[in-house]
Amino acid sequence: MQKNILTEYSNPRTKDIDLMITEEIIDCINKEDRKVARAVAKAKPEIAQAADCITQSILRSGRVAYFGAGTSGRLGVLDASELLPTYSLPPHIIQGYIAGGDSALRHAAEHAEDNKEFALNDLNAFNPTTKDVVIGISASGNPTYVLTILQEAQKRGAKTIGITCNPEAKLKEFSDICITVVVGPEVITGSSRMKAGTAQKMILNMLSTTVMIKTGKTYGNFMIDVTPTCNKLIDRSNRIISSICKISIAKANEYRIKANNKVKIACVMYKKQCTKEEAEYLLKQHNGILRKVI
Numbered sequence: 001m002q003k004n005i006l007t008e009y010s011n012p013r014t015k016d017i018d019l020m021i022t023e024e025i026i027d028c029i030n031k032e033d034r035k036v037a038r039a040v041a042k043a044k045p046e047i048a049q050a051a052d053c054i055t056q057s058i059l060r061s062g063r064v065a066y067f068g069a070g071t072s073g074r075l076g077v078l079d080a081s082e083l084l085p086t087y088s089l090p091p092h093i094i095q096g097y098i099a100g101g102d103s104a105l106r107h108a109a110e111h112a113e114d115n116k117e118f119a120l121n122d123l124n125a126f127n128p129t130t131k132d133v134v135i136g137i138s139a140s141g142n143p144t145y146v147l148t149i150l151q152e153a154q155k156r157g158a159k160t161i162g163i164t165c166n167p168e169a170k171l172k173e174f175s176d177i178c179i180t181v182v183v184g185p186e187v188i189t190g191s192s193r194m195k196a197g198t199a200q201k202m203i204l205n206m207l208s209t210t211v212m213i214k215t216g217k218t219y220g221n222f223m224i225d226v227t228p229t230c231n232k233l234i235d236r237s238n239r240i241i242s243s244i245c246k247i248s249i250a251k252a253n254e255y256r257i258k259a260n261n262k263v264k265i266a267c268v269m270y271k272k273q274c275t276k277e278e279a280e281y282l283l284k285q286h287n288g289i290l291r292k293v294i
Contacts, residue, residue: 005140005142005166005168006165006166006167006168006182006184006185007139007140007165007166007185007186007190007192007196008140008189008190009184009185009189010185010189011032011184011185011186011187011189012185013028013031013032014028014032014187014188017187017188028187029187029194032184032186032187032194032195033194033195033198035183035184035195036181036183036195036198036199036202037202039181039182039183039184039199040181040199040202040203040206042181042182043179043180043181043203046177046178046179046180047179047203047206047207048210049177050135050161050177050179050207051206051207051210051211051214053133053159053161053176053177054133054161054207054211055210055211055214055215057131057132057133057159058093058211058215059215059287060131061131062129062131062132062133063092063093063094063095063126063128063131063132063133064093064094064095064132064133064134064135065094065095065096065097065126065128065132065133065134065135066079066080066094066095066096066097066135066137066204067097067098067099067119067122067123067134067135067136067137067145067146067149068097068098068099068136068137068138068145068146069098069099069100069104069109069110069112069113069138069143069145069146070098070099070104070108070109070110070113070192070193071139071192071193071196071197071200072137072138072139072146072163072192072197072200073096073097073098073099073100073104073105073137074098074104074105075137075197075200075201075204076096076097076098076135076137076204077096077097077098077105078096078201079094079096079201079204079205079208080094080095080096081096083208083212084227085226085227085229085233086212086223086226086227087212087217087223087225087226088217088225088226088227089212089217089225094208095126097122097125097126099112099113099115099118099119099122099143099145100112100115100118101118112145113143113144113145113146114143114144114145115144115145116144116145116148118145119144119145119146119148119149119152120148120152122149123148123149123152123153128153128156128157128158129156129157129158130156130157130158132158132159133158133159133160133161134149134150134153134158134159134160134161135160135161135162135163136149136150136160136161136162136163136171136174136175137163137164137200137204138162138163138164138169138171139164139165139166139192139196139197139200140164140165140166140169140192141162141164141165141166141168141169141170141171141172142166142169142170142171146162146171147170147171147174150162150171150174150175151174153174154174154176159176159177160174160175160176160177161175161176161177161178161179162174162175162177162178162179163178163179163181163200163203163204164178164179164180164181165180165181165182165183165192165195165196165199165200166180166182167180167182179203181199181200181203183195183196183198183199215288216287216288216289216290219244219264219267219290219291220244222240222243222244223236223240224240224244224263224264224267224290225263225264226240226263227261228256228261228263234256237256237261237263238252238253238256239252240263241255241256241263241266241267241270244267244290244294245267245270245271247270251270252266255267255269255270258276259276259279260276264283264288264290265279265280265283267290267294268282268283268290268293268294271293271294272293272294
């Protein structure tokens with residue numbers, strides 16, 4: 001074990017975890033998990049800096065890609081995939097890549113994190129430009145896959161962001177912004193799907209949600225660009241329109257249908273008493289930010 005890889009240290013508080021009864025194991029894990037939010041809070045300045053960097057990229061028609069191996073890669077793919085239904089974000093704008101390809105989402109491909117060829121193939125598939133942001137996610141911050149991605153992305157002029165739980169991570173060298181969250185040793189030594197994974201999920205939630213807010217995808221705390229593809233989301237869309245426009249659910253449903261399921265457009269149509277085309281024009285004039293229109 002390399003001394004500088006904090007994510008591989010043994011946790012003295014759990015050295016006898018196999019002797020504990022079920023309730024004690026659960027309590028032990030819970031106590032360790034409580035430390036994650038506090039550790040993430042210490043990285044708020046870097047997280048904010050990264051969110052602004054991503055926002056600026058998207059506003060100038062840039063794209064973003066997450067790259068990671070194992071748990072880190074799965075979390076990046078998860079975050080990217082949820083932005084279409086939640087915010088109607090076109091899938092090419094924020095993408096997720098995992099070492100070993102899509103099959104690694106369901107089946108472990110631990111060897112892939114050491115494969116430079118996989119990294120170059122995935123980066124070439126994304127094909128970053130100077131307008132884009134490349135984000136490397138890794139608990140240890142040392143896999144060849146992530147290091148190759150970030151180093152090559154920098155050479156191509158893309159902005160790079162590293163997310164790690166190891167203060168001695170090698171990816172720092174190739175990250176314009178590095179978010180380091182020191183969660184300490186895992187409950188089970190080296191099982192970085194636990195505290196490190198939770199920290200990474202929290203950071204990705206913060207980044208993508210902040211970016212969606214700053215690019216006009218919300219009004220207050222409403223997801224006004226939600227894609228209503230099921231009964232639950234249709235109901236949510238109607239309730240959002242009803243709340244913003246202060247009209248009945250029935251009236252909100254009527255305007256949602258007229259707006260072709262576009263919540264933001266439905267709100268403008270009602271507030272301005274205009275056509276769908278006029279609402280689209282008004283939103284375009286204000287970069288899609290509903291608050292500026294109504």
